[in-house]
Amino acid sequence: MTTLTIPDGMPQYSEEPRLDVARIRQDFPILSREVNGHPLVYLDSANTSQKPQSVIDAISEHYAMHNANVARSVHTLGTESTEAYEGARATVARFINAPRPEEVVFTKNATEAINLVAHSLASRLGPGDEIVISEMEHHSNIVPWQLLCERTGATLRWFGLTESGRLDESNVEELINERTKLVSIVHTSNVLGTINATARITERVREVGALLMLDCSQTVPHRGFDVVDYDVDFIAFTGHKMLGPTGIGVLWGRYELLADMPPFQGGGSMIETVRMTGTTYAAPPARFEAGTPPIAQAVGLGAAVDYLEAIGMDAIAWHEKELTAYALDALDTVKGLRIAGPKVPVGRGATISFSLDGIHPHDVGQVLDSLGVQVRVGHHCAKPVCERYGVPALTRASFYLYTTTEEVDALVRGLEQVKRMFG
Numbered sequence: 082m083t084t085l086t087i088p089d090g091m092p093q094y095s096e097e098p099r100l101d102v103a104r105i106r107q108d109f110p111i112l113s114r115e116v117n118g119h120p121l122v123y124l125d126s127a128n129t130s131q132k133p134q135s136v137i138d139a140i141s142e143h144y145a146m147h148n149a150n151v152a153r154s155v156h157t158l159g160t161e162s163t164e165a166y167e168g169a170r171a172t173v174a175r176f177i178n179a180p181r182p183e184e185v186v187f188t189k190n191a192t193e194a195i196n197l198v199a200h201s202l203a204s205r206l207g208p209g210d211e212i213v214i215s216e217m218e219h220h221s222n223i224v225p226w227q228l229l230c231e232r233t234g235a236t237l238r239w240f241g242l243t244e245s246g247r248l249d250e251s252n253v254e255e256l257i258n259e260r261t262k263l264v265s266i267v268h269t270s271n272v273l274g275t276i277n278a279t280a281r282i283t284e285r286v287r288e289v290g291a292l293l294m295l296d297c298s299q300t301v302p303h304r305g306f307d308v309v310d311y312d313v314d315f316i317a318f319t320g321h322k323m324l325g326p327t328g329i330g331v332l333w334g335r336y337e338l339l340a341d342m343p344p345f346q347g348g349g350s351m352i353e354t355v356r357m358t359g360t361t362y363a364a365p366p367a368r369f370e371a372g373t374p375p376i377a378q379a380v381g382l383g384a385a386v387d388y389l390e391a392i393g394m395d396a397i398a399w400h401e402k403e404l405t406a407y408a409l410d411a412l413d414t415v416k417g418l419r420i421a422g423p424k425v426p427v428g429r430g431a432t433i434s435f436s437l438d439g440i441h442p443h444d445v446g447q448v449l450d451s452l453g454v455q456v457r458v459g460h461h462c463a464k465p466v467c468e469r470y471g472v473p474a475l476t477r478a479s480f481y482l483y484t485t486t487e488e489v490d491a492l493v494r495g496l497e498q499v500k501r502m503f504g
Contacts, residue, residue: 100392100400106483108133108388119453122488127271127299127432127479128457129321132385136324139384143377151376152350152367166376169383170366176386177316178307179333186332186339186366187374191298192221194317194332195265197369198294199225201342206262208234213257213264213291215240215248216469219271220462222296226265240266242469246273246422253285261291268306268316269299272463272475273422274405274432276300283312292338298322303401303430303481305394308333320378325385329378332369339365346371397482401431404480408433408489415496417504421470431480434461437496440503442476448502449495456492 106112109131114121123131143165149158151166167182174182188194206212212226216239230237238256241249248266257264264286269276279295286293294315297306301316302323308316315338320329334342344351344362348371353361362368389397406426412418417438423429437445446458457477460467467474478492 100396100482102400102483102485105392106485108135109483110134110137112483116453116455117451122452122454122491124478124480124484124488124492125455125457126481126484127322127477129327130302130324130481131483132324132326132381133388135388136326136381136384140326140377140381143380148377150373162376165380165383166374169379172383172386173331174333176305176390177301177333178309180309181336183364183366184333184336184339186334186369187379188317188330188332188369189328189375190321190330191296191317191319192330194330195221195294195296196225197332197345198265198315198317198334198342199229200345201369202263202292203229203233204343206233206235209260210235210262211238211258211260212236213238213240213261213266215266216242216465217248217270217273217275217277218267218463218465219296219298220464222265222267223465235262236260242273242466245424246270246275247428248275248277250281253281257282257285257289257291259289261286261289263292263294265294265296265315267296267299269297269303269430269432270422270463270466271299271432272434272461272466272477274429274434275422276428276430278428279311287312299430299432302389303394304398305389314338320382320385323382323385324388325382326378329375329382331382334365336365339369342368344368344371348372350374392482400482401480401484402426404484404486404489405429405431405433407486408478408480408492411489411493412496415493415500417500418496421466421472421475431484432477433479434475434477436472436475437499440499442474444503445476445496445499448499449492452491452495452498454488454492454495 111131147161149162151163170185171182174185226237243249292314295313297316297318300306301318315334318331321327351363351368351371353363419436421434442458449456459474
């Protein structure tokens with residue numbers, strides 16, 4: 082594959098939708114290690130992604146040469162740190178096609194981003210109002226809305242799931258109605274891998290005058306996201322699932338909505354004026370970033386976006402689509418394995434959850450780990466999904482730009498060994 086060199090030395094790949102995965106893997110130090118005497122097979126990227134050396138270096142270099150607090154000092158280090166922090170905001174805004182950088186609010190993760198919206202919209206809700214979510218959600222897009230309904234007297238309603246792992250939109254006209262104030266659903270499921278087609282829901286949301294929020298934690302890292310094209314009001318995603326560090330997340334919101342929302346937390350940097358008799362608040366995004374923010378983490382997230390853009394999101398999405406098709410076929414050869422979610426590589430992401438008849442997922446995970454294969458087991462912070470499909474837990478394999486077909490083969494061999502041990 083053709084490569085170009087950009088100023089910071091990062092490889093930039095051509096427009097063709099193919100990845101040089103072997104070359105990419107060289108950028109990730111951890112992928113060269115062994116686990117339990119076996120080459121590491123990392124199939125848990127939906128949980129957290131690995132980090133390329135360029136991201137590690139960006140964080141290290143910031144601490145080594147530019148460390149200072151932001152928006153507080155006129156000295157050189159403070160200016161450099163502020164420029165790096167705000168530069169990362171601009172980078173993220175460009176990545177999601179935000180109309181203006183001020184619409185990007187840095188949080189500590191997607192969970193905090195969703196909680197921010199739930200807290201700040203409380204004054205708009207009361208008894209008789211409704212919030213709509215789905216049975217497919219991560220707990221972070223369920224519990225905040227339950228708490229908000231408890232505080233305000235509003236009612237929580239939800240979309241169900243079909244047997245094939247899709248949203249059941251058969252009652253969308255009734256579910257989203259004149260009482261609906263907000264619809265908040267996941268765009269790509271962290272368990273089922275389902276990519277939700279949102280056009281019909283968006284159209285109905287606009288008809289009734291409600292707001293629309295999407296949890297894009299499993300979308301932005303894998304195929305990007307255009308907030309204008311999707312006609313949303315808010316999205317949330319997190320840095321550590323997209324090659325960035327932990328401790329940094331993003332809330333994007335329409336500026337006019339953010340400007341009309343009260344702050345989530347009070348403290349330094351989020352104020353306009355403070356007097357003993359009262360306080361006025363800064364404009365977004367500062368209004369929602371009280372205290373010292375995650376500066377180095379934002380720098381790392383900006384470096385992660387640079388890396389993803391250099392490779393190309395279309396190429397990443399195509400690689401994952403091909404890899405998912407390969408994995409679905411390979412897993413189909415394992416007798417007694419049942420996939421939860423879409424069984425075809427259409428309208429789904431690179432996350433596959435499954436059960437093995439008569440074998441608990443924790444046993445599956447422990448045997449696979451002994452072979453160097455890292456997967457996640459449990460309810461995946463989405464217990465309603467497990468309850469919907471009648472399982473206590475699931476095993477999940479999730480892929481990313483650095484995953485290979487050989488690693489999928491290692492997973493299948495490991496599952497066959499699990500069956501021999503427990504079957």
